[in-house]
Amino acid sequence: MSANPLAPQHLRFPTDPDALTARIWPASATRTDDGSLAVGGVSADDLVAQYGTPLYVVDERDVQSRAVRVRNAFTEAFERIGTRAHVYYAGKAFLTTQVAAWMAAADLRIDVCTDGELAVALAGGVDPALLGFHGNNKSDAEITRAVGVGVGTIVLDSHEEIGRVARAAAEAGTVQRVRLRINTGVHASTHDYLATAREDQKFGIPLAEAADAAAAVRAEPSLAFVGLHSHIGSQIFDDSGFREAARRLMDVHASLVETGPVPELNLGGGWGIDYTEADSAFEPEDVADALAAIIAEACAERHIPVPEVAVEPGRYIVGPPGITLYRVGTIKPVTVETSDGGSATRTYVSVDGGMSDNVRPALYGADYTARLARTSTGSPVLARVVGKHCESGDIVVHDEYLPGDVHRGDLLAVAATGAYCWSLASNYNHVGRPPVVAVSDGRTRILVRGESVDDLLARDTGVAPVSAPGR
Structure with missing residues (x-):
């Protein structure tokens, strides 16, 4: 396999599409023995089973250690x-x-x-x-x-x-x-x-x-x-x-x-x-x-x-201590003409969130890194991770190589979403904002609860709150 001609120059063709680069992912991010992604000693599968998707996950110890590192760096330099x-x-x-x-x-x-x-x-x-x-x-x-x-x-x-x-x-x-x-x-x-x-x-x-x-x-x-x-x-x-x-x-x-x-x-x-x-x-x-x-x-x-x-x-x-977990939905290969008169395929991978939980790609053209929460032997394909909202600019990750066997139901993790994602989140298309969960030493706790449909309807003065599924 070789690089896709539609890929931007900065995107490297991966030797290992499952690898977690330390400077991008939370300090505790790792692959378990069965290849599952885990943060703070908790697997992505367990997190999603308890809290659903989309889900913001924050490595509590990483946040705290980064705060101390910054404090020490400036204290010592100016002393x-x-x-x-x-x-x-x-x-x-x-x-x-x-x-x-x-x-x-x-x-x-x-x-x-x-x-x-x-x-x-x-x-x-x-x-x-x-x-x-x-x-x-x-x-x-x-x-x-x-x-x-x-x-x-x-x-x-x-x-x-x-x-x-x-x-x-x-x-x-x-x-x-x-x-x-x-x-x-x-x-x-x-x-x-x-x-x-x-x-x-x-x-x-x-x-x-x-x-x-x-x-x-x-x-x-x-x-x-x-x-x-x-x-x-x-x-x-x-x-x-x-x-x-x-x-x-x-x-x-x-x-x-x-x-x-x-x-x-x-x-x-x-x-x-x-x-x-x-x-x-x-x-x-x-x-x-x-x-x-x-x-x-x-x-x-x-x-x-x-x-x-x-x-x-x-x-x-x-920023780096946070990730967002999504559930993959529709997979759509799209053929695109290239500048040399040929063509190439970009695979659109839709997830159950989008610009309502991360507007930065739409707002700033921000780039992100994504990985499947499982390991794979599939050959990398150029993918664009997109959301479920009614905008063509509803993009979560503009360009990423994901395993070619990515399929509906997979869990996908996007790295470095701890800063300015929850803060800028919205209820576009009447989607509830996801919960934020802290992980540390194999334990979890909710920092901010997610919004349910009931929460959204509770603010609408034209209807009485109704019972509806949601978090």
């Missing part, structure tokens, strides 16, 4: 240059009360950006002083709530938020710590929808206006200016953007130090993870060392104190 680092877990990647508790246990802070995320973090027992509150369009109610519960830091995303947060803090009789989110103008090498520091988009205050904004914050008695914040985007593999953003921030930071204290600098998050064999992600130690070196050099050149530094990783911590 070497004489300062402290604070790691905020980006809750938008995936947040439940139990995940929030895991982060707190790993000594991470948490970044939230809505009243709902704030409520989840608080319900998870997180000290509000260890929370940061983001958002480009915070409502007055959200600001009042954040100030009232004692959120540690509010990130100001616009000039108008300065006065609004100041009024809320004054009314609460408190002094609220705030950061200014600065749009550095750095064009990160990622999808346009994931680049958050380009000039023509909604986030942050332009770099040229940072000094005026900081002066406005300092003029408010009810606000305490903590420092600047930058986030250039997500799923980034080229570190030049991080370096340039840090340098630009340090220029402004240094000018602000001349007129008052600037104790912290938040460099955001956004470094990528490996979704496929073609990806080459940073190690957290490399990111921490590189940023520490940039900050130390910039401070030495400007003869200013090294500030405390904060970062906001999310995807690295929860």
